[in-house]
Amino acid sequence: SRVSAAGAEPGSRPTAVAAVLPAGGCGERMGVRTPKQFCRVLERPLISYTLQALERVCWIKDIVVAVTGENMEAMRNIIQRYGHKRISLAEAGATRHRSIFSGLKALAEDQPDCKLTKPEVVIIHDAVRPFVEEDVLLRVVMAAKEHGAAGAIRPLVSTVISPAADGCLDHALDRAKHRASEMPQAFLFDVIYEAYQQCSDYDLEFGTECLQLALKYCHTKAKLVEGPPELWKVTYKQDLYAAESLIKEKISQEICVVVKTKDEESVGHLLKEVLKNELNCATITSTALDHSGGDIQNFLTDQCCSFIWVTVLSSDFQETRKFLTALEESSLPLLYPVVVVLVHCLDFTLVPPAQKMESLMWIRGLAKEVKKRNVLLSGLLINYSQDEQKLQESLQQGASIIAALVKERSPALAGQLLVA
Amino acid sequence: SRVSAAGAEPGSRPTAVAAVLPAGGCGERMGVRTPKQFCRVLERPLISYTLQALERVCWIKDIVVAVTGENMEAMRNIIQRYGHKRISLAEAGATRHRSIFSGLKALAEDQPDCKLTKPEVVIIHDAVRPFVEEDVLLRVVMAAKEHGAAGAIRPLVSTVISPAADGCLDHALDRAKHRASEMPQAFLFDVIYEAYQQCSDYDLEFGTECLQLALKYCHTKAKLVEGPPELWKVTYKQDLYAAESLIKEKISQEICVVVKTKDEESVGHLLKEVLKNELNCATITSTALDHSGGDIQNFLTDQCCSFIWVTVLSSDFQETRKFLTALEESSLPLLYPVVVVLVHCLDFTLVPPAQKMESLMWIRGLAKEVKKRNVLLSGLLINYSQDEQKLQESLQQGASIIAALVKERSPALAGQLLVA
Ligand SMILES: [Mg+2]
Ligand SMILES: [Mg+2]
Numbered sequence: 117s118r119v120s121a122a123g124a125e126p127g128s129r130p131t132a133v134a135a136v137l138p139a140g141g142c143g144e145r146m147g148v149r150t151p152k153q154f155c156r157v158l159e160r161p162l163i164s165y166t167l168q169a170l171e172r173v174c175w176i177k178d179i180v181v182a183v184t185g186e187n188m189e190a191m192r193n194i195i196q197r198y199g200h201k202r203i204s205l206a207e208a209g210a211t212r213h214r215s216i217f218s219g220l221k222a223l224a225e226d227q228p229d230c231k232l233t234k235p236e237v238v239i240i241h242d243a244v245r246p247f248v249e250e251d252v253l254l255r256v257v258m259a260a261k262e263h264g265a266a267g268a269i270r271p272l273v274s275t276v277i278s279p280a281a282d283g284c285l286d287h288a289l290d291r292a293k294h295r296a297s298e299m300p301q302a303f304l305f306d307v308i309y310e311a312y313q314q315c316s317d318y319d320l321e322f323g324t325e326c327l328q329l330a331l332k333y334c335h336t337k338a339k340l341v342e343g344p345p346e347l348w349k350v351t352y353k354q355d356l357y358a359a360e361s362l363i364k365e366k367i368s369q370e371i372c373v374v375v376k377t378k379d380e381e382s383v384g385h386l387l388k389e390v391l392k393n394e395l396n397c398a399t400i401t402s403t404a405l406d407h408s409g410g411d412i413q414n415f416l417t418d419q420c421c422s423f424i425w426v427t428v429l430s431s432d433f434q435e436t437r438k439f440l441t442a443l444e445e446s447s448l449p450l451l452y453p454v455v456v457v458l459v460h461c462l463d464f465t466l467v468p469p470a471q472k473m474e475s476l477m478w479i480r481g482l483a484k485e486v487k488k489r490n491v492l493l494s495g496l497l498i499n500y501s502q503d504e505q506k507l508q509e510s511l512q513q514g515a516s517i518i519a520a521l522v523k524e525r526s527p528a529l530a531g532q533l534l535v536a
Numbered sequence: 537s538r539v540s541a542a543g544a545e546p547g548s549r550p551t552a553v554a555a556v557l558p559a560g561g562c563g564e565r566m567g568v569r570t571p572k573q574f575c576r577v578l579e580r581p582l583i584s585y586t587l588q589a590l591e592r593v594c595w596i597k598d599i600v601v602a603v604t605g606e607n608m609e610a611m612r613n614i615i616q617r618y619g620h621k622r623i624s625l626a627e628a629g630a631t632r633h634r635s636i637f638s639g640l641k642a643l644a645e646d647q648p649d650c651k652l653t654k655p656e657v658v659i660i661h662d663a664v665r666p667f668v669e670e671d672v673l674l675r676v677v678m679a680a681k682e683h684g685a686a687g688a689i690r691p692l693v694s695t696v697i698s699p700a701a702d703g704c705l706d707h708a709l710d711r712a713k714h715r716a717s718e719m720p721q722a723f724l725f726d727v728i729y730e731a732y733q734q735c736s737d738y739d740l741e742f743g744t745e746c747l748q749l750a751l752k753y754c755h756t757k758a759k760l761v762e763g764p765p766e767l768w769k770v771t772y773k774q775d776l777y778a779a780e781s782l783i784k785e786k787i788s789q790e791i792c793v794v795v796k797t798k799d800e801e802s803v804g805h806l807l808k809e810v811l812k813n814e815l816n817c818a819t820i821t822s823t824a825l826d827h828s829g830g831d832i833q834n835f836l837t838d839q840c841c842s843f844i845w846v847t848v849l850s851s852d853f854q855e856t857r858k859f860l861t862a863l864e865e866s867s868l869p870l871l872y873p874v875v876v877v878l879v880h881c882l883d884f885t886l887v888p889p890a891q892k893m894e895s896l897m898w899i900r901g902l903a904k905e906v907k908k909r910n911v912l913l914s915g916l917l918i919n920y921s922q923d924e925q926k927l928q929e930s931l932q933q934g935a936s937i938i939a940a941l942v943k944e945r946s947p948a949l950a951g952q953l954l955v956a
Contacts, residue, residue, distance in 0.1 A: 263704065269697065273771050274716040275745045276696050276709070277689065277760070284683065284757040288717065288748040289696070289709075296694040297708065325695045328708040337704040340697070345772040351693050352765040357781030358774035470897065474890035480955070516948035524944045528936035532954050535900070 130257050134178040134235035134305075135170055136219035139163055139191075139243035140208025152350060153243035154190065157360045158367075158525060159452050159490060162350060163191075164198045165246035165363065171201055173250045176239065178232050180222050182208040182215035204232060213320045213329075216240060217312045224309055234305060237261060240326055241300040247346035247362060253300055255341050260302035264336035267301035267327045268343030295340065298347045301326055307334045368523045369397050383461050383500060386511055394515040395522070433478045440486055440493070452490040453525050457518055461500035469497050473533045483531030492530040494521055499536065510536045550677050554598040554655035554725075555590055556639035559583055559611075559663035560628025572770060573663035574610065577780045578787075578945060579872050579910060582770060583611075584618045585666035585783065591621055593670045596659065598652050600642050602628040602635035624652060633740045633749075636660055637732045644729055654725060657681060660746055661720040667766035667782060673720055675761050680722035684756035687721035687747045688763035715760065718767045721746055727754050788943045789817050803881050803920060806931055814935040815942070853898045860906055860913070872910040873945050877938055881920035889917050893953045903951030912950040914941055919956065930956045 139153045153163040163181075170179050179202050183191045188205060195203050206222040208215040225234040237257050241248060252268055259266030272291050280286040308326065311333040319329060327338040350359050373388045391397060436458060443454070458479065462472055476495050483493040496517060499510035514536035521529065559573045573583040583601075590599050599622050603611045608625060615623050626642040628635040645654040657677050661668060672688055679686030692711050700706040728746065731753040739749060747758040770779050793808045811817060856878060863874070878899065882892055896915050903913040916937060919930035934956035941949065 265705075267705075269699070270694075272696065273769055274690075274718055275748075276692065276714050277717045277745070277747070278714055279689070279760050280757070284759055285685075285687075285747050285751060287751075288745040289714075291744050292742075294696050294698055294709075297697045298694055322712075324711050325697070325708040327697070327705050328695075331705060331707075337700070339704055340699050346774065348772075348774065349693055352768075354766065354768065354778035354782055355774075358778035361777030361781065362774055468894065470890050470894035473893060474888065477890065513948075520944070520946040520948035524940070524946060526940040526944060528933075528940035529949070529954075532952070534949075534952050 129175040130237065130254070130261065131175065132233070132236035133176050133239065133257055133302075134180065134223050134232070134237075135176050135239040135241055135300075136216055136223070137163075137166065137170075137179065137181045137241055137243050138208065138212050138215035138219065139181050139187075140184045140210075140215040141212070141244075151187070152356075154187065155350075155356055157356065157363055160198065161194055162246060162356075162359065163243040164194050164200070165359075166241070166243050166248070167195075167200050167203065168198070169246055169248050170239075170241065170253075173253055176202070176253070177235065178202055178204060178223065180204045180206050180219040180232070181243070182206045182219045184208045209320075211321055213312075213315075213323055213326075216326065217320065220305075220309050220312060223305065236305060237302055238305045238308060239300050239302045240308075242349055244350040245299050245347055246350070246359060248300055249344070249346075252341070252343050252347065253302075256300050256302040259339040259341055260304060263339040264307045264334070265301070265303045265327055265330040265338035266341055267338050268298045268347055269295040269340045270298050270343060270345065270347065272296055297325060297327065298343055298349070300347075301338070303330060303336075307336050310334055311336075364523050364525070368395055368519065371395065371397055371518075371522065383498070383511075386507075387459065387498070387514065390511045390515040391518060394512075394519045433482060436479075437482060440482075440491060444486075444489060444491065453527065454491045455522050455525055456486075456491060456493045457496050457521060458493070459496045459498055459514065459518075461498045463501055464497075464499045465501070469535045472497055473535075476533055479533060480531045487527060487530050492521070492525060492527060494530060495533040497533065497535045549595040550657065550674070550681065551595070552653070552656035553596050553659065553677055553722075554600065554643050554652070554657075555596050555659040555661055555720075556636055556643070557583075557586065557590075557599065557601045557661055557663050558628065558632050558635035558639065559601050559607075560604045560630075560635040561632070561664075571607070572776075574607065575770075575776055577776065577783055580618065581614055582666060582776075582779065583663040584614050584620070585779075586661070586663050586668070587615075587620050587623065588618070589666055589668050590659075590661065590673075593673055596622070596673070597655065598622055598624060598643070600624045600626050600639040600652070601663070602626045602639045604628045629740075631741055633732075633735075633743055633746075636746065637740065640725075640729050640732060643725065656725060657722055658725045658728060659720050659722045660728075662769055664770040665719050665767055666770070666779060668720055669764070669766075672761070672763050672767065673722075676720050676722040679759040679761055680724060683759040684727045684754070685721070685723045685747055685750040685758035686761055687758050688718045688767055689715040689760045690718050690763060690765065690767065692716055717745060717747065718763055718769070720767075721758070723750060723756075727756050730754055731756075784943050784945065788939065789815055791815065791817055791938075791942065803918070803931075806927075807879065807918070807934065810931045810935040811938060814932075814939045853902065856899075857902060860902075860911060864906075864909060864911065873947065874911045875942050875945055876906075876911060876913045877916050877941060878913070879916045879918055879934065879938075881918045883921055884917075884919045885921070889955045892917055893955075896953055899953060900951045907947060907950050912941070912945065912947060914950060915953040917953065917955045 141151055141153065154161045167179065170176055181191060181203060183205060185207060191205060204222060206218045209218055223232050223234055223238065237260050239253060239257065256266045256268060272294055275291050276289045276294060278286045307330055311329040314333040315329055323329065330336040330338060350356060371391060373384060479493065479495045486493055496514055498514045499506055501507045517534050517536055561571055574581045587599065590596055601611060601623060603625060605627060611625060624642060626638045629638055643652050643654055643658065657680050659673060659677065676686045676688060692714055695711050696709045696714060698706045727750055731749040734753040735749055743749065750756040750758060770776060791811060793804060880892065899913065899915045906913055916934055918934045919926055921927045937954050937956055
């Protein structure tokens, strides 16, 4: 088993790995009627973020999602709309364990109409833990290869207590001697499938912990792997808020600056540099478009669904509309709402901002139109001053405004003409 | 004890209650250097929200906060800046238990220089649980009167496991038989003070659970009280985000609409009605100001620190400045950043918005000036159209814009002239 442990070295990739996501839960705890995995964060169902996180990991070959019959169609729509790949659907059972078992069956070779290949290792993850990273997935998979089973754990935040029958404290547990069992978990497929086949109806109804099933029915002691706090389970309303903020933080760092003509490249470049600092950008794609939008596809190859468009062009209505249409009609996996900021550069001493705004009032109408399709269009005037300091100030303020639009993604502020 | 249990009936208020907040923690878990109780949410330290939540409960007579020597001065500044009342400071110890003990000593009558009265019941709460409501405080206090000790609990979100020495799973606990112990807790003062006086150095160093001390040293079995999910402990970065969203949601529901002159009262009233729906407002104060701002004090008596100002006035620069100065110089416990929206009503067919914007460009300069003092000023034009439908549309859009400004409180968007 030293050999497989060595597989965890940097650069190595495990083979024959699949994932099962039980997504049959009904979200009672959220205090809303929508099951929490289907709650929308920035208009997009939470589960879609989780699928995206798993898809980014190229060595996960298949992802089986177990959903209830009534959500099957909605799930198919999500897969299509957000361009998810490598997903198979299985029918969820009445409990979490039954849903996982259903997902495992879809992966088992002994099933008749099975199109999937039985994996060596299977990851079990929750649909409501969208912030899982490749690193922790790799660590649990490698530990499962070595130990047969492995699961992410976290320190306890609260002390755990045991109540007596009268609703009073019986005893408190020693916090240092216990951990919270989180997801992802991973298993040798044969181990966990055997455990599910062996286990009792009582286990399938009332059990919660897969690691415990592997222990009870296969005598496999799971390796516990410390995970990061971002693995937490989105359970309550405040967790949805937290998820939204984390997603906003992430996507606001991926910006595409489109510069229309060569002569404006310099201010576009300056703006890009200021934006990089302002948004702590990981990805900032820059391109010069000579005609309006036709080649959007060509320069956007990032698989990730987060695009923010900052165009530096003194475009007219028709041109801008063509550009937006090209964007919407592209097969890019856009993350809606898409924010588009049309940046116009002019010397405020030569053209007063209010005058320019008058000539840009068409943005209001166009914004109203595209807002229906979840594209948030705004205009921004930057003072392209001869005075170096004034230019820098305006660029800095412009970048702050763009950052706010991009982070908040507030539909109410679409259609406005802003001045930096 | 039936008598004190009867005290939990609606309308009854417990007497002789104090609260102790250990706030000596160092925030390692947050991944930041600032102790988490001092982390800023909307520019204001988290602990200030918690103190506010406790102060709102009129039957809590004294609140003792235990802070480390190095944070004592910062804590005094927070108390002054946000106008906190009924607060006493005690010196925190090296552990949570030592800090609580220090707070209890300050309340005990046997201490020499004690200005506080020994309470019958003492609440122990965390500085990093700002969303505690009167209801749960009342329930734990009443349960403590009856049972000697009581604490809020929540169902477990994750399964709790016990690791073996080799880092593998030893066993998983039955989730249904365990609960997470949260805060607030409450005790008969004599019970918990006795427990702390009796307990060992080991307990003071490594113990976490006050309920367990009461059990161990006073044989008092704490009553467990189911609390709401909002009681959760702000621990990680995502918890700060969640806290921020919940606070924004709350404060955006408390708006003050100031209407300047009688003839504008009608549109002011209409806007107020639309805002009520848009923001799900709990508090919306409306007033007519005849001169600029001098009587702000008079109509704002709400003790709560959340004010948002929507003024419906076609004011000039001097008038607006006077108004802002009166606001800032008032002794109102403002929640910074304060959002001020100057709403101007005009018929867009008679005066084009761009023309009006030109005459309002002074808002940019004034906004820049007051932004330094954390006041976020924006202008908003509403189409005071003769056409009833156009007027309604504009009011609706205006309300959405105000809601966005008020919820996001984004400094980057201050100084803008927006059009509804
Ligand atoms: Mg579990
Ligand atoms: Mg505790």
